[in-house]
Amino acid sequence: MSAAPGILLRDICKTYRSRGSEVVALKDMNLVCPPGSFTALIGPSGCGKSTAMRIALGLEDHDSGEVRIAGQAPATATASGITGVAFQDAALLPWRTVARNIALPLEVLGRDPGRYAHEIAKLIELVGLKGYEQSLPGQLSGGMRQRVSIARSLITSPEVLFMDEPFGALDQIRRRQMNVELQRIWQETGSTALLVTHGIDEAVFLADYVVVMHANPGRVVEVIEVPFPRPRSDDLYSAPEFHALTDRIAKVLHGH
Ligand SMILES: Nc1ncnc2c1ncn2[C@@H]1O[C@H](COP(=O)(O)OP(=O)(O)OP(=O)(O)O)[C@@H](O)[C@H]1O
Ligand SMILES: [Mg+2]
Structure with a gap:
């Protein structure tokens, strides 16, 4: 495993252009995921989460800025099996x-x-x-x-695992079971993980860092470190300090 950040996005700008209209999807987006860390990316619909992930996978071009995956160009990392990906719509x-x-x-x-x-x-x-x-x-x-x-x-x-709302279609019970499983798998593999989710609970349960984005233009507004020791169990969901942190993140998310 290389010592380079698992994921590095520096000052990424991305504008979608189609006949007569422009959408600034990302403006100076920055994200650094240390090797072996688990990061959750959270933000309102349309803030550019999937765009950022597709750029990191080399599936989408960006206008400016730097992208490295385990020290390599995204397309190289994807082609060599360094990256693994699970999408929103299972795409089987x-x-x-x-x-x-x-x-x-x-x-x-x-x-x-x-x-x-x-x-x-x-x-x-x-x-x-x-x-x-x-x-x-x-x-x-x-x-x-x-x-x-x-x-x-x-x-x-994979050394770097990208997941875009992989549990969207699951009911809450199955989702929490999968979160515990995912934590275990991630700890076993030692991979760098980036999870896009709409669930603050899920983000805090799984992540070392919760990265909050805002839209128009899409950008990172705050990175919150999650201090709870691992392995985390289901009990964490009912702990007062868990709720204190999810409340704080909800405020950042909604811009209060
Ligand atoms: N291929 C595309 N062509 C034009 N505009 C696009 C394209 N893909 C995304 N966009 C626009 O870019 C912005 C960011 O989209 P993106 O899919 O990255 O958001 P998201 O944060 O993943 O949203 P969600 O939570 O709903 O999945 C949106 O305004 C969207 O309409
Ligand atoms: Mg998306």
């Missing part, structure tokens, strides 16, 4: 079974999925989909598809 291939969707990043990297049967089975169990290995995405619920997407993002043991 409908004609592939659960197991073969999870194996996809291996094939993209030119690895033989047959050698990863054990890892695939372990991840399927981890996300609670044992028995569904041979199911097609169309036979699953939205929440189940999201869990496949999370398993897929982890199959290459």
Whole structure:
């Protein structure tokens, strides 16, 4: 693992231009995620969270500023399997079974999925989909598809893990279970994680740093450090200091 920040975005500007209209999605966006840290990115709809993530993945160009992923150019990091990603809309291939969707990043990297049967089975169990290995995405619920997407993002043991609202379709109970699981997986892998979420609870439960963005133009307004020791358990959700911190973040988020 390199000593460079897992994720570095420096003074990123991004304007979307289409016939006659311009949207300034990001203006001087800054984000530094130390190696092995967990960062949650939170902000109102349209503030540029997904844009920032796509730029960090090399899926979108930016107008100015610097991007490094584990010290490398984003496209290089993505192409070499340093990055793993789980998107908002699970984005599974409908004609592939659960197991073969999870194996996809291996094939993209030119690895033989047959050698990863054990890892695939372990991840399927981890996300609670044992028995569904041979199911097609169309036979699953939205929440189940999201869990496949999370398993897929982890199959290459990525050094940097990007997650864009991966738990959006889950009910609160399953979501909290997944948060505990995700924390455990992240601690085991030692990866640098960036999670986009609308849930302040989820952000505080999981993250070392909660980064709050505002819109128009999209930018970071505050970085809040989360001091709670790990591993964090479900009990944390009912602790007074947990609520004090989520209240503080809600104020920053809503600009009070
Ligand atoms: N491909 C695009 N073309 C034009 N404008 C875009 C494009 N993608 C995003 N935008 C605009 O850029 C801004 C930021 O969008 P983005 O998707 O990054 O927001 P977000 O913070 O992820 O929102 P949400 O929480 O709803 O997912 C929005 O105003 C959006 O309309
Ligand atoms: Mg988004």
